[in-house]
Amino acid sequence: MSMNRRKFLAGGLAGGLGGGALLTNAYGQSDRVGSRYARLDEVLARPVFKQELFKDPVIIESVELLKKDRSFLCRVRSTDGAEGISVAHNTISLLYPIFVNRLQRFFVGQDARRMDRLLEKALEFALNFRLGGLGIGIPLATVEFALLDMLGRIAGKPVGQLLGEVHNTHIPVYQATEWREKPVEESVALIKGAVERSGAPAVKIKVGALMFMTKDLDARGPAGRTEAIIPLIRETFGPDMALYADANGYYRDPKEAIRVGKLLQKYDYRYFEEPVYFDWLDGTKEVTDALSIPIAGGEQQHSMYSFRWLLANDGLDVVQPDHYYFGGLIRSIKAARMGEVLGKKCIPHLSGGFGYIYMLHLVSLMPNAGDHIEFKGYEDLPIECKTSSLRLKDGKIKVPTGPGIGVDIDPDWVKKYTRVENV
Ligand SMILES: [Mg+2]
Numbered sequence: 001m002s003m004n005r006r007k008f009l010a011g012g013l014a015g016g017l018g019g020g021a022l023l024t025n026a027y028g029q030s031d032r033v034g035s036r037y038a039r040l041d042e043v044l045a046r047p048v049f050k051q052e053l054f055k056d057p058v059i060i061e062s063v064e065l066l067k068k069d070r071s072f073l074c075r076v077r078s079t080d081g082a083e084g085i086s087v088a089h090n091t092i093s094l095l096y097p098i099f100v101n102r103l104q105r106f107f108v109g110q111d112a113r114r115m116d117r118l119l120e121k122a123l124e125f126a127l128n129f130r131l132g133g134l135g136i137g138i139p140l141a142t143v144e145f146a147l148l149d150m151l152g153r154i155a156g157k158p159v160g161q162l163l164g165e166v167h168n169t170h171i172p173v174y175q176a177t178e179w180r181e182k183p184v185e186e187s188v189a190l191i192k193g194a195v196e197r198s199g200a201p202a203v204k205i206k207v208g209a210l211m212f213m214t215k216d217l218d219a220r221g222p223a224g225r226t227e228a229i230i231p232l233i234r235e236t237f238g239p240d241m242a243l244y245a246d247a248n249g250y251y252r253d254p255k256e257a258i259r260v261g262k263l264l265q266k267y268d269y270r271y272f273e274e275p276v277y278f279d280w281l282d283g284t285k286e287v288t289d290a291l292s293i294p295i296a297g298g299e300q301q302h303s304m305y306s307f308r309w310l311l312a313n314d315g316l317d318v319v320q321p322d323h324y325y326f327g328g329l330i331r332s333i334k335a336a337r338m339g340e341v342l343g344k345k346c347i348p349h350l351s352g353g354f355g356y357i358y359m360l361h362l363v364s365l366m367p368n369a370g371d372h373i374e375f376k377g378y379e380d381l382p383i384e385c386k387t388s389s390l391r392l393k394d395g396k397i398k399v400p401t402g403p404g405i406g407v408d409i410d411p412d413w414v415k416k417y418t419r420v421e422n423v
Helices: 003-010 010-016 030-045 092-107 113-133 132-155 184-198 225-237 255-264 282-290 304-311 329-341 355-364
Strands: 060-068 071-078 081-088 170-176 202-207 243-247 295-297 373-375 397-398
Touching: 010 255, 030 304, 060 092, 060 132, 071 092, 071 202, 081 132, 092 132, 113 132, 113 225, 113 329, 170 184, 170 355, 184 202, 184 225, 202 225, 225 243, 225 255, 243 304, 255 282, 255 329, 282 304, 304 329, 329 355, 355 373, 355 397
Parallel strands: 170 202, 170 373, 202 243
Antiparallel strands: 060 071, 071 081, 170 397
């Protein structure tokens, strides 16, 4: 990664924000950081959902969670008979009591046109913010996606047109890979196979040794894997392949992360994701300050203020909200917009499954989308999309342009689901 690219990412639109002497104000902030907070607060105050597209109220009559085995859908209906459906993240199999006890009754009877405020208030209601993180984020996102689908169908517009200006019609992706527990040669063969199958023009590998798949307290993974795989992946894919790397917050010492980051720089990787634990904000900044490779992060962040701090203080170069974990598209767009106003890229995290279809709409809205967006594979639900193959072609996936999410789930399939009742 060249310094030029880093400077583009970090400087960009913010280049004119008084890069001179950093005076400290009464709150201990530099004036430059203070003015950046002011710009971010303007972004946060700007509406996302275009309420003006709807003349009449859209009163939510029902919010249902539907279940078939370990698959969950959300169906919403308005009092006028409009309907929207979303597909829940599979982690809702752990979280459905939060959905049915804390969110269903909040949304019923509300006017869906006030989407921005509804999402804020849903976190305040019953002190739901105490369930911060994906505990409330996934159930909230599940409702939001279904409501946006319904509102888009009412307006005859794709979700993107309800939430801003569409900047991207085809989304370029990178193939996400795992296998950090495997020996280097085996990892490389698996990564190569995944890239060949998808045809993605870019790939992300795992570095560090976060052994989340084992209970072994002392598991460290294959010794020296990170140091060996970084150059080997470059050699395998050649000098022109776009490479990314993710530590999933493994490093407990920023100096260790910086050492690995320098290796990534040497082999021209494009970013280094979550070098240290996600909520170690100043540790993340320490790594960012020490390296020229852009530092990416945000998939675990559930606090808008954490993003705000990281961005205002140049603790992150690439902002990565996860639209399921973070509580929906509208909140994710706010994080992306905060990045945009400071000249930083957004490459949202993708947690798999049907989420890639919501990702397409989310990224369609971003003037500051990164060169490649995360892609993990397809969803095998019986769906029909008249406006996109939803498949990777020439390195990109076309954003659906039909009303709502632009994807119809086979109604006969939906009939196989049963309603989840209060628990
Ligand atoms: Mg990650």
